[in-house]
Amino acid sequence: MGSSVDGTGKQRPTMADVAAKAKVSRALVSIVFRNQPGASQKTRDRVLRVADEIGYRPDNAARLLARGRSRTLGVMLTVHNAFHADLVTSVYPEAEGLGYDVLLAATAPGHGESHAVESLISHRCEAVILLGPDAPTADLDALGRRTVAVSVGRRVPGARVDSVRSSEGKGVRQAMDHLVELGHRHIVHIDGGRGPGSAERRRAYRAAMRRHGLDSGVRVIPGAHTEESGIAAGHLLVAERDRGHPLPTAVLAGNDRCAMGLLMTLARAGIDVPGEVSVVGYDDSHLSHVMPVGLTTVRQDAVRMARYAVRFAVERLGDGASEKPREAVLDPKLVVRDTSAPPRP
Amino acid sequence: MGSSVDGTGKQRPTMADVAAKAKVSRALVSIVFRNQPGASQKTRDRVLRVADEIGYRPDNAARLLARGRSRTLGVMLTVHNAFHADLVTSVYPEAEGLGYDVLLAATAPGHGESHAVESLISHRCEAVILLGPDAPTADLDALGRRTVAVSVGRRVPGARVDSVRSSEGKGVRQAMDHLVELGHRHIVHIDGGRGPGSAERRRAYRAAMRRHGLDSGVRVIPGAHTEESGIAAGHLLVAERDRGHPLPTAVLAGNDRCAMGLLMTLARAGIDVPGEVSVVGYDDSHLSHVMPVGLTTVRQDAVRMARYAVRFAVERLGDGASEKPREAVLDPKLVVRDTSAPPRP
DNA sequence: GCGCTCTACTAGCGCGCTCTAGTGCGAGTA
């Protein structure tokens, strides 16, 4: 007896409890909670009041089971990624506006993408939105056949998966045009290894150099989308300078985190940015606003990307029409701040 | 007819489908999938093979409903917070080791804490782990009565909620002792406003100054747990110096992000760290490893904090015993890196 | 009186699973 009611016995109240206490049928309570026609205003108020009193919350599991649809979107993200955080922030309002709930699952060391996705699916997410997926195309295709999947930030040609990304080509081209216009000729690129989008950025960098007649100056320093990689590249450049090689006058980093690490290393080495070296990032993640000296970078519009991702998922759930995978390619936008300037004469 | 099988018609196979195809009862399939005794090895293999063939996955919603327990832990986090990311990373393995699944919900602008928690609860999380909750104590207490809740990084005295935090007092004391031992006397503190733990850190800073006989030098610059706040404080100090006031020889920042902003501002102003000013952070978040010059900081052990949080939740689910809210206070540890040194004579 | 419509409400099945209480059935024991 002692164990049944107080504190410890957290027995969730059910619809039946509410119904009994409000002296109506279960069905009526259901109607009220789904906000459907078929109940008088008076009854609605009473039911809601009673429900509130006994702390009733509809049970999603049962709800899903009964209606066959969960109206829940799953989002897979990398928990340390600031850009993913931006995206998630924008996914919420969009999804809720369309009547969908959002559940998150993170990838982390020891908790890979398949884990995260399985978790989402088994919690009945109707669709999964994958932020920067890293899985093989074949896996994504298989996933896309099993459920509705949207990839954000990565093209997945040949897989049954919608995708949303920004045009890496255009972004890089804008950045390069900006630098060349300022007068830079010696521009190196720290690439993002196999990070999302980096292959395209690399390609676009090369193309831009060629287009500006700077073929011979092409230099790609292998890197990754991390601060460490920017630091390493910075050390490399500084070491080269100390051995008598000239610094490049501009660096196009693989992303903002990389640019960030680079900036700190340059600052430490007493190299003036943008006086001696201009630095351009990529992403316009929170970092860029936050630094005392604004980072010139390429903005990927997280809000619009999130919107497209959610819409793709919901539309495909809606009709299942439009058999072919769709792709939204958004134009990124160069944001010029304080780390880029004409090279010193 | 055309719409029933191919591509679009993502009809999830159920247990009954597997049972029919394997020529056994549904119950047997259930036994196999729960890995319970009561089926021969031969049958197990056959069932699993058939299930795999038709792509069957157990449906969590139904499973939860049926067994009354979800064995799922919900984690509420702030999506932009690096320390939360560390915690989440450690929550996963711990929870999975205990047989629990993990679901995340983020707080974000327009998607407050109550939203996130409701979402978790309605998805049948048996317990919620709140990372740095900001809600009023009364709300947390109410939540703790409705379900099992654990607060991480914030004491919630008087609420029916377990909590895990590190001893701000000890952390700050270690940092201050370190600075004083190096010879610093002029130490200011940039506080964290109403951020988690900052009240205690502020108090501990004052106490330490007093203890070292530096009462008269106490100075708290109002701030927040953000890079911006570090930048602002940095500008303030630089401006003061330009007006002839001496710089402090050491700064205890409210957390790493704040320290980070401060460092960048100082670097920009040509102030040498740690030559002219020593800087100590708090959190040992990823940032600290990542900067080219290692940040001296106070480590909150994310791994252990996550472990305690999960254990508290699971234990309370297990027996419901130990009526009184429990509290784990972990000792943080000063990590001396490169931003602290003796003051210039 | 009858039929009709409209609103407010209820009965009860079924979603996909778990779990208790069984049913056979072959082997071991007396």
Add this chain to the structure above:
DNA sequence: TACTCGCACTAGAGCGCGCTAGTAGAGCGC
């Protein structure tokens, strides 16, 4: 032969809800 025992397996109730089909009653026209 009769009896237990243990193993492999099954029948069927029920988890909390949504939803379809239905009922009761009020109002209205003839």
